Amino acid sequence: MNLTATPVRRQLLHPPVEASPFPYNPGSLLSAGDLSLDGISHILARATALENLDPLVRDRILAKRRVALLFYESSTRTRTSFELAAKSLGADTTLVSSLSSSIEKGESLKDTGLTLRALGAEAIILRHSSSGAAWLLESETRLPVLNAGDGMHEHPTQALLDLRTILAHLKAGAETVTPETLAGVTVSIVGDILHSRVARSNMLLLPRLGARVLLCGPKELLPELAAQAGPGITIERDFESALRQSQAIMMLRIQAERLAGLQLDLEEYKAAYQLTGQRLATLAPTAIVLHPGPIIRGLELTAGVADGPQSTILEQVKNGVAIRMAVVERALLADKQGGRA
Amino acid sequence: MTALVISGGHLLDPAAGVDALKDVLLKDGHVAEIAAPGKLKSANGAEVLDATGLYLAPGLIDMHVHLREPGQGYKETIATGTAAAAAGGFTAVAAMPNTSPVNDSPEITRWMQAPERGAVVRVFPIAAATRGSKGEALNDYAALKSAGAVAVSDDGRPILKDNIMRETLTAAARVGLGVIQHAEDTRLTQGGSMNLGPMSFKLGLRGMAAEAESSIVERDIRLVTELRDTRVHLHVAHTSTVAALAAVRQARRNGLRVTCEVAPHHFLLTEEHVGLYNTNAKMCPPLRSAADRDAMIEAILDGVVDAIATDHAPHAVHEKEVEFENAPNGITGLETALGLSLRWLHKEWKMPLGRVLSLLSAQPAALLGMKGRGTLAVGSFADVVVFDPKAEWTYNAREGKSKSRNTPFDGWTMQGKIRWTICEGRIAYNAKP
Numbered sequence: 001m002n003l004t005a006t007p008v009r010r011q012l013l014h015p016p017v018e019a020s021p022f023p024y025n026p027g028s029l030l031s032a033g034d035l036s037l038d039g040i041s042h043i044l045a046r047a048t049a050l051e052n053l054d055p056l057v058r059d060r061i062l063a064k065r066r067v068a069l070l071f072y073e074s075s076t077r078t079r080t081s082f083e084l085a086a087k088s089l090g091a092d093t094t095l096v097s098s099l100s101s102s103i104e105k106g107e108s109l110k111d112t113g114l115t116l117r118a119l120g121a122e123a124i125i126l127r128h129s130s131s132g133a134a135w136l137l138e139s140e141t142r143l144p145v146l147n148a149g150d151g152m153h154e155h156p157t158q159a160l161l162d163l164r165t166i167l168a169h170l171k172a173g174a175e176t177v178t179p180e181t182l183a184g185v186t187v188s189i190v191g192d193i194l195h196s197r198v199a200r201s202n203m204l205l206l207p208r209l210g211a212r213v214l215l216c217g218p219k220e221l222l223p224e225l226a227a228q229a230g231p232g233i234t235i236e237r238d239f240e241s242a243l244r245q246s247q248a249i250m251m252l253r254i255q256a257e258r259l260a261g262l263q264l265d266l267e268e269y270k271a272a273y274q275l276t277g278q279r280l281a282t283l284a285p286t287a288i289v290l291h292p293g294p295i296i297r298g299l300e301l302t303a304g305v306a307d308g309p310q311s312t313i314l315e316q317v318k319n320g321v322a323i324r325m326a327v328v329e330r331a332l333l334a335d336k337q338g339g340r341a
Numbered sequence: 342m343t344a345l346v347i348s349g350g351h352l353l354d355p356a357a358g359v360d361a362l363k364d365v366l367l368k369d370g371h372v373a374e375i376a377a378p379g380k381l382k383s384a385n386g387a388e389v390l391d392a393t394g395l396y397l398a399p400g401l402i403d404m405h406v407h408l409r410e411p412g413q414g415y416k417e418t419i420a421t422g423t424a425a426a427a428a429g430g431f432t433a434v435a436a437m438p439n440t441s442p443v444n445d446s447p448e449i450t451r452w453m454q455a456p457e458r459g460a461v462v463r464v465f466p467i468a469a470a471t472r473g474s475k476g477e478a479l480n481d482y483a484a485l486k487s488a489g490a491v492a493v494s495d496d497g498r499p500i501l502k503d504n505i506m507r508e509t510l511t512a513a514a515r516v517g518l519g520v521i522q523h524a525e526d527t528r529l530t531q532g533g534s535m536n537l538g539p540m541s542f543k544l545g546l547r548g549m550a551a552e553a554e555s556s557i558v559e560r561d562i563r564l565v566t567e568l569r570d571t572r573v574h575l576h577v578a579h580t581s582t583v584a585a586l587a588a589v590r591q592a593r594r595n596g597l598r599v600t601c602e603v604a605p606h607h608f609l610l611t612e613e614h615v616g617l618y619n620t621n622a623k624m625c626p627p628l629r630s631a632a633d634r635d636a637m638i639e640a641i642l643d644g645v646v647d648a649i650a651t652d653h654a655p656h657a658v659h660e661k662e663v664e665f666e667n668a669p670n671g672i673t674g675l676e677t678a679l680g681l682s683l684r685w686l687h688k689e690w691k692m693p694l695g696r697v698l699s700l701l702s703a704q705p706a707a708l709l710g711m712k713g714r715g716t717l718a719v720g721s722f723a724d725v726v727v728f729d730p731k732a733e734w735t736y737n738a739r740e741g742k743s744k745s746r747n748t749p750f751d752g753w754t755m756q757g758k759i760r761w762t763i764c765e766g767r768i769a770y771n772a773k774p
Contacts, residue, residue: 012638013689014631015753017613110662130664131545132618140662151666153545200545228539260532260547 022135027123027144027334029327030134032156032201037208041176043160044167046326047319048175055088058325063090065332068121070112070137071148072098072128077293077317078148078157082125085324091332094121109133113141123331126150144331152195152258157327158292159201161319163209165312166248168319169288182211188242189215190273191252191300193222195259198292199252200229207232216242217273220262221254239273243283250290251275251300266299275301280310288312344368345766346384347727350392354399355695356703356716365397367723370765375719392727395760398698399717400432400462400724403675404705405496405521405578405602405650408434408464411449412441417655417744420459422675425653425743427762427770429675430701432462432724434653435709437496438469445469445480447488454489461769462762463724465491465709467521470509474498479508482516491709494521496578497625499557501526507564510573519574519600519708524557524585525549525626534666536627540612546666549627555584562592562599576708577601579652581626583636590645600708602650605674605681606749608637614749620661620668622749624654641700642692648705649697651678655745673748676741680755683730688756694730723766732758 023030035043050058067086071079079095086093096116098104103112109128116124123144126134131151138145149155166187167174174181187206193199193215206213207230214236215226227235236242243249254264275289289301289311297303306313345367352363352375364381366374374381408422417425419436426434436453438444444453450466458464468490472478475498482493493513499522500506506522513520530549535541537548558577565575580586580601592599606624611634615622622628640646654671661668682701686692706715713721736755738746762770 012635014634015609015685017611017616020617022617108659108663128664130666132665135617136662136664151545194542197545200543223542225539225542229543 022138024138024142025144027331028138028146029156029331030138030145030147031154032159032205037177037179040160040163043323043326043330044164044177045175046329047164047322050089050325050329051322058088059090061089061329062086062332065091065122066120067091067093067123067125067328068116069093069095069125070116070127071095072103072133073149075127075148077320078127081317081320082146082148082324082328085321086328089325089329091328109137110140113137117141117143123328144334146327146331149197151197152200153197154201155197156201157320157323158198159205160327161316161323162202162250162290162292163205164319164323165290165316166288169312170247177209179208180210182206182209185210185247186212186214186245187248187250188236188246189213189250189252190239190242190275191217191221192254193217193226193252195221195255196252202250203229203233214242214245218269220264240279240283243279243287246284246287248288248290249275249284252292253294253296253300270299273300275305277302277304277308280305280308290316293317344373344384344387345723345763346381346387346389347392347397347725348389349378350395350397350727352397352717353695353698354717355699356399357718360695365717365725367725367763367766371723372717372719372721375717390727390761392760394729395727396730397717397725397727399702399715400726400762400764401430401679401701402433402705402711402715403431403651403653403678404435404648404709406434406436406653406675407439407655407671408436408453409655410440410458411452416657419453419464420461421742421744422653422655423460423462423464425673425675425741426462427764428742428759429677430679430726430728430759430762431675432726432762432764432769433465433711433714434462434675435465435467435491437467437494439474439497443469443474445472445474447484450485450488450490462764465489465711467492467494467496469493470495470500470513470520471505476500476502476505479505479512482512482518486516486518490518491711492519492521492576494523494578496521496523499523499525499527501528503560503564506561507568510564510568510575511570514570514572514574517572517710519576521576521578522557522561523578524554524561526553526557529553534623535615536612536629538612538630540615544615544618549625551582551584551629551633554582554626555588558585558588562588562597565592565597565599566595571598574598574600579604579607579626579650580637580646581607581629582633586636586640586645590640593645600647601645602648603637603641603646604650604652605678606672608634608641609681609685610634610749618665619749620663620665621672621747623665623668623670624652624672625670638690641686642690646700647708649678649682649700650705651675655743656747657745661747671747673741673743673745676743677736677748677750677753677755679728679757679759680734680736681750681753683757684755723763725761725763726759727761727763728757728759730757732756734758
């Protein structure tokens with residue numbers, strides 16, 4: 001017996017963490033992490049199929065079904081593309097926004113959700129400034145809830161449309177995704193990671209397909225613990241080094257509305273992290289440039305890059321409609337398609 | 342007053358060193374006689390409670406609860422809060438002053454203890470340290486103490502200014518009261534709704550750093566050290582971090598009167614239990630990392646922790662059915678403290694039953710200077726909990742006595758079923774009425 005060894009504290013058993021009950025509804029899309037690889041493949045395939053379908057045929061898929069868009073934050077791309085997606089499948093949509101509704105009078109998210117359900121909404125598309133709002137709405141209404149962005153947390157349809165964009169350029173022809181689909185691909189996400197729901201959803205989604213995700217930004221906007229958010233995620237503070245390694249570069253906007261007193265020297269930020277034509281040409285001449293929008297020209301990227309040949313920004317917007325058609329269809333037909341697709 | 346005999350039970354009174362089958366006679370609100378089974382001399386005419394197969398112990402004492410009165414009776418009243426306490430085996434609770442208005446006066450302190458409140462167990466108010474708990478002007482501690490206050494605290498609104506904290510410690514020591522600090526540097530936790538760590542990053546929630554707690558504990562200990570007055574008593578409320586415990590441990594080694602409590606949720610749960618925005622797992626201080634949780638268990642087992650206190654903080658259902666960051670902090674705890682402590686500290690982690698009970702009775706009684714409580718020695722108050730320490734049961738929050746049911750422990754297996762809770766000789770809770 002070795003008496004000099006320090007005693008090892010006995011391993012204690014602790015109360016377990018219960019498994020998540022979410023999603024309650026098989027049609028919901030709350031988190032990019034909820035989807036199986038089969039589920040992702042299915043959405044990608046349906047996006048392409050629906051995009052290519054005769055609009056007059058497409059119009060009958062969800063004819064007269066009711067979809068509510070509940071928006072607590074302003075939005076151009078997400079709101080319009082969800083609305084166009086639902087309408088092009090024939091669904092009736094209604095928009096409730098925080099201004100010009102009872103939300104202004106203090107109605108809770110729960111009550112607003114129950115009211116929409118009573119009005120006949122069969123699915124709710126929610127954009128909200130609080131992280132987790134989509135989970136609350138789903139547990140209270142049990143309707144299919146599509147998370148169109150919750151606070152700083154997630155924006156799963158953005159991650160799916162980013163994936164569709166990346167696949168089109170780097171893996172043309174990939175129809176079903178596997179854990180190796182993006183093997184050898186490095187995607188850099190650059191800028192305000194801390195406040196970004198787009199970053200969080202992409203960090204959950206891309207590594208599962210084999211991609212290496214580099215997070216790049218200053219400490220104030222990218223805490224060290226971000227690297228522990230999941231497998232396949234590395235922090236690279238040096239923007240130029242990140243560019244050199246990347247096949248896809250996702251630039252993010254500085255979210256001034258969420259900085260909450262954080263002081264940031266924008267000139268310093270631009271010097272270190274702005275994607276300029278010169279940086280792109282010398283360090284990543286073949287990489288694609290993504291941005292979830294809204295872009296601020298002259299801040300996170302120059303106008304030349306935004307409009308340049310490597311930019312996929314408008315293609316992302318277009319992919320957004322296709323992905324959201326597939327996701328809205330899944331929301332209302334999930335049961336008929338044999339459970340969670 | 343009628344006399345009560347508890348017969349056939351096993352008396353476990355750690356403070357008096359008793360651990361044996363005993364019959365106990367309660368008379369006029371006090372313990373009148375303790376004798377071997379069947380040997381009570383003066384039990385004529387007394388009502389008899391048959392405690393065969395059960396344990397009896399000093400009534401539990403929770404030194405940290407929020408009873409919400411005055412001002413927020415929709416969450417809890419003194420009547421419902423003490424009914425919940427009795428159902429949990431507690432015969433005395435110390436009520437924090439963050440009521441509406443804040444309990445910063447002898448009038449409110451007395452109002453809380455008035456018979457009209459309908460309390461079924463003893464309520465000991467903890468008075469606000471500063472006027473309105475604003476951290477600026479000290480209250481009259483002598484007057485508050487004579488009105489019944491057992492300590493002072495600005496719970497939830499910690500005293501941040503060094504000079505005010507120093508004056509509070511000095512003034513409270515002068516009248517023999519302890520200062521209970523909710524250690525949180527609120528300048529660092531603004532907007533935070535859970536522990537700062539990988540989980541808060543993943544969930545997109547602003548975090549509360551462990552340093553926000555430990556820096557205040559360290560500051561307070563520095564002030565106690567500088568005061569060089571052995572009467573000064575600093576008590577750290579709901580300790581939740583490795584660093585805060587380490588500071589308390591060191592202060593004790595240095596001979597300071599620095600004590601601390603830990604809440605059941607902090608020795609059982611971690612930030613992982615927040616799950617997907619479970620607002621019933623939101624409290625302040627928040628659920629911390631596994632390392633913090635492990636440190637709480639270790640400090641309880643090795644004796645650095647002086648008391649288990651629940652921080653019972655009821656909130657109405659509708660207040661918790663909101664976005665996580667908008668939900669109020671706090672969970673209920675009175676009806677689950679014993680069940681969780683016996684299930685985990687005693688059964689799972691092998692802490693002797695007497696030590697667990699001591700953390701829930703004798704030790705908090707000593708911390709708050711409650712004479713004649715926390716023990717069942719002859720002459721002490723007839724505050725008794727009669728229970729089956731081995732019985733397992735499932736907690737159903739809907740069946741609870743509290744007005745609120747904001748608990749993360751709904752549906753959990755508990756150990757130790759309470760049969761009777763007796764406060765000053767009166768039955769405050771009876772499991773089979």
